[in-house]
Amino acid sequence: MATFFGEVLSVYSRAVEEDDDDLDDENEDERIHREIEEKREVHIVWCPEVAQSLEDSGSNTLQCSDLIIAVGTNAAGFLSAYVLNTESWDAVGHVSLWNERSRGSSRQSIAPLPGEPACLFYRHRDNPAVLVCQSTCYIAEDQLFQWTEKVLGCLQKRGLSVMVLSDSPVAEYKTPDYLYGSAVPFLRSLKSSASKGQALCPALEQPNILTGLPAAVLSHCQVHQIPAVLYQCYTDVISPDSITMETYKPALLCLSKLVKLEPCLSADVLRKFAIITEAQSNLYT
Amino acid sequence: MMFVAAECTPTSFKDFTLIMPAISVGNVGQLAVDLIVSTLNMCRVGYIHTDCLIPMVGNNPYATFAENANDLSTNAEVYSSPELRLAVLQIRTPIIQTKSKKLCKLMVSWIKASGFSRTVVLSSSHAYQRDDQQLLGSPLRYLQTPSMQKVTGDRLKEMEWKEMETVSTFPGVTDSEQRLYIPGGGATKGLFTDSCAEDIPLVVVLIFCSEGDNIPDAFTLLNHLNTWLHLVDAPVSATAQTQPKWRIPASWRLLFGSGIPPALF
Numbered sequence: 001m002a003t004f005f006g007e008v009l010s011v012y013s014r015a016v017e018e019d020d021d022d023l024d025d026e027n028e029d030e031r032i033h034r035e036i037e038e039k040r041e042v043h044i045v046w047c048p049e050v051a052q053s054l055e056d057s058g059s060n061t062l063q064c065s066d067l068i069i070a071v072g073t074n075a076a077g078f079l080s081a082y083v084l085n086t087e088s089w090d091a092v093g094h095v096s097l098w099n100e101r102s103r104g105s106s107r108q109s110i111a112p113l114p115g116e117p118a119c120l121f122y123r124h125r126d127n128p129a130v131l132v133c134q135s136t137c138y139i140a141e142d143q144l145f146q147w148t149e150k151v152l153g154c155l156q157k158r159g160l161s162v163m164v165l166s167d168s169p170v171a172e173y174k175t176p177d178y179l180y181g182s183a184v185p186f187l188r189s190l191k192s193s194a195s196k197g198q199a200l201c202p203a204l205e206q207p208n209i210l211t212g213l214p215a216a217v218l219s220h221c222q223v224h225q226i227p228a229v230l231y232q233c234y235t236d237v238i239s240p241d242s243i244t245m246e247t248y249k250p251a252l253l254c255l256s257k258l259v260k261l262e263p264c265l266s267a268d269v270l271r272k273f274a275i276i277t278e279a280q281s282n283l284y285t
Numbered sequence: 286m287m288f289v290a291a292e293c294t295p296t297s298f299k300d301f302t303l304i305m306p307a308i309s310v311g312n313v314g315q316l317a318v319d320l321i322v323s324t325l326n327m328c329r330v331g332y333i334h335t336d337c338l339i340p341m342v343g344n345n346p347y348a349t350f351a352e353n354a355n356d357l358s359t360n361a362e363v364y365s366s367p368e369l370r371l372a373v374l375q376i377r378t379p380i381i382q383t384k385s386k387k388l389c390k391l392m393v394s395w396i397k398a399s400g401f402s403r404t405v406v407l408s409s410s411h412a413y414q415r416d417d418q419q420l421l422g423s424p425l426r427y428l429q430t431p432s433m434q435k436v437t438g439d440r441l442k443e444m445e446w447k448e449m450e451t452v453s454t455f456p457g458v459t460d461s462e463q464r465l466y467i468p469g470g471g472a473t474k475g476l477f478t479d480s481c482a483e484d485i486p487l488v489v490v491l492i493f494c495s496e497g498d499n500i501p502d503a504f505t506l507l508n509h510l511n512t513w514l515h516l517v518d519a520p521v522s523a524t525a526q527t528q529p530k531w532r533i534p535a536s537w538r539l540l541f542g543s544g545i546p547p548a549l550f
Contacts, residue, residue, distance in 0.1 A: 033383065142381050145336035174539045178546040190342060192357055203355045207536045209343035211378075216340035219359045223289050223334045230342075 039098060039106060042139075042146045044154065046093040050123070054154065064155040065129040066258050071213045072167030074233060076134040078245040079165070082252060082261060084132065088125045095119035095147065099140040112137075119147075130258050131155075135213060144216035152220055161195075162221050162228035163255075165248055166214040170234040174208050185235035185247045190218060195227040200250035204232060229254075287335045287391055288363065288399075296330045296365065298372050299400040302514070305374040305392075307408035307476065310469035311494045314407035316503035317510070318375045322364050323347045323534040324517060327373060333361035335391060337384035341377055346536030354535075369516070372401070380472060389475040393483050401486075403436055405514070406476055407506060408491040411469035415493055416450075423447060424493040425509050428465075428477055433486040441488070444513060449491065467491070500537070507531060 046054065054060050068083075070076045083089075095118075098107035112118035117137035124130040139147055152162075170184050189199035190210065204210070210218070214230055221228035231251050235244040255261060290296055304321060306314030321327070326349075341360040348354035360378040365371070380388055396404055412424070426449040427441055442448075451463035467474045473489055480487040490510055494502040508528050511517060517529040 037383075141339050142336075142383065144340050148340075149336075174543045176539060176544045178544045190344065190357060191355065204344055206344055206346060206348060206354075207538050207540075209341055211339065211341050215342045215360075218342045218357065219332075219334070219340050222342070222357050222359055223332045 040140070040143060041097070041107075042143050042150055043096045043107070044093060044150055045096050045109075045111070046121075047091070050092045059156070060154070061156045062131075062154055063129055063159075064131050065159055066161050066163070067131050067133065067152075067155060068163045068165070068255070069133045069135060069213075069217060070165045071135045073136055073240040074167045074235065074244040075165035075248065076136050077240050077242075078248040078251075079132060079134060081245060082249075083255060083259065084122060084134075086260065088259070089122040089132070090125060091120060092123045092131075093121040095135075095151070097137075097139065097143055097147070099138065099143060101138040101140075124259050127259060139213055144213055147213065148216040148220045152217070152224075152226075157224060157226060160226055162217065162226060163251065164214050164217055164228065164230040165251060166210070166212075166230060166232050167244070168210075168232055168234050169238065170236045172208075173234045175205075181236075185233055185237075185244045187247055187250060188232050188234065190230045190232070192218060192221040192226065192228040194221070194225045195229050197227075197229070197254075199229055199231075200253060201231065287333050288331055288395055289334050290331045291329055297400075298365075300402045301365075301370045301372045301399075303372045303374065303396065303399075303401040303404045304510075305404065305406055306376055307406055307471045307473040307489075308376060308379055309409040309471040309473060309491075310411050311409050311496055311499035311502055313409040313492055313494055313499050313502045313506055315376065316499060317407045317507045318373055319346070319534050319536070320503060320507055320531040321373055321516060322375060324530075324532040325366050325369070325371070327364035327366050327371075329356075329358075329362050330365040330372075331363040332359055333363065333374065333376075333395075334359075335361070335388065337380055337388035337391065338376065339378040339381060343536075347534045349535075371516070385472050385475060389472055389479050392476060393479045393485060396480075396485055396487075397483060403433060404480070404485060404487040405510065406473060406487065406489045407510070408467070408470050408473040408489055409494050409499075409502065409506075410467050410473075410491055412493040412495045414468045416452075419450065419493065425506065426450075426491050426493075428489040428491075430477065430481045430485060430487045432480075432484045433488050436486045437488070441513065446513075449489070498540075500540075504528075504531065 050062065053062060068079070070079045094111055096107055096109065119133065119135045119137055122132040133151070170179065173179070187201040188204040189201050190204050191199055210232060214232065218228055218230055231248060233244060233247050235241065237244055252261060304318065306318045308315065338360050343358055345353055345356040345358055361374065361376045364373045364375065425447065427446050428449045429437065429441065449467070452466040453461045454464050455461040465474055465477070470491065473491065477487065477489055490506065492502050492506045511519070511529055517531070519529040520527050
């Protein structure tokens, strides 16, 4: 595209360019593509007890009645504060993957350190059919399908229900009327066709859509007729924030039917999970 | 197998016509498919569940009343109209960069296994890449596989449709080989060449366009297709034949962003 001043700007096009690789050396390219694919594979690392249960099951699946997935720091913070804060949860596994946004040059085999972006699994001690997953790391577009197939593939479909809590910037929410500050943060829901219960907040209106891990999980549940509900929290704060975390409270109604929850929390507890932005990021020091 | 039926009862597509979009410049094919599904009130019969497309979900894009507004929709779905013996595939997200070839192969093998009598791919190509001849006249073009040629014969030529021109493999060199070139067409060329190789009756209908508000391009492409397939009857008035009425779906609202904050002005 040429501008008035004669400079040529490259225009962003939504189309995917035609692949002109008829002329390339296919063998070498294939080897490189295979190596990259292996490097980007998604692996689930379970603790020994769960790995044993999977092996003993015969079908390599776990019996699970409820899977709760938190995507994003606020959703994860909410679960940490309201659900995982009792002593009744065991860490049972994590997802090991590598992509361009990961630290290091290859997939790590060791468990992630506390505070690092990660995908962690917890199981309730008194009710081992309830699994929680906190996902705070970036999962690339080409890894989303694999993540979903591998995680949900470990669980028996029968009797399974899925709940997803997910953060999103309010800038991505499309509405004809401008949203004033007091309206934010807010929740919207999406349900798979197999989910018969009532959602606890308004449904996500057209033309809004979801992408990323929540979309991959919900698509899988829709296609495989698994009851699933998603609560999307639109917020104008990018860092973890206690007010945003509190917005997920309606989900407690469903969660309290599964496990014993902390009845009420002090503001201090929530603030502990909201990380204060470090001064080290100041340009001028 | 990547096609998953929506209901328990299996769907048969034997001898149906399949219309599908290519993810191409201006997303014209996808817009046109939206108009077809919306206007003909087509029923969703299945999903294409594949790792080749970026995942996406949303509520029913073709919702007409409150009851059906909250049906979850995914990134690739198949709709059907048994009375018209028509199936439509809608793809709503881009193909993952390294998976274009794989998706073409999967699509071709699904088309073959389903027994579609003919497949129509709606696509588009960069308008700025046209040569001097293409700048004149209609921006619409078609391509058909040899198997399709056997089915339709010269029907499309008789309707004065223009076949997509080939380009010289080495421009400027005389007598150089001609090849098919569809810039901005995404996987169109891949689908077409794979269909030729697999003897699939497939026709590509495309329009030259640029990125922008591509709704008029979608209407132009669809009205052109309609002159052949007669999906919707065009109302005939006393004075002149008008274009058919297509229904714009609910999902086309706010295509260029949300409402503007009043304080901006």
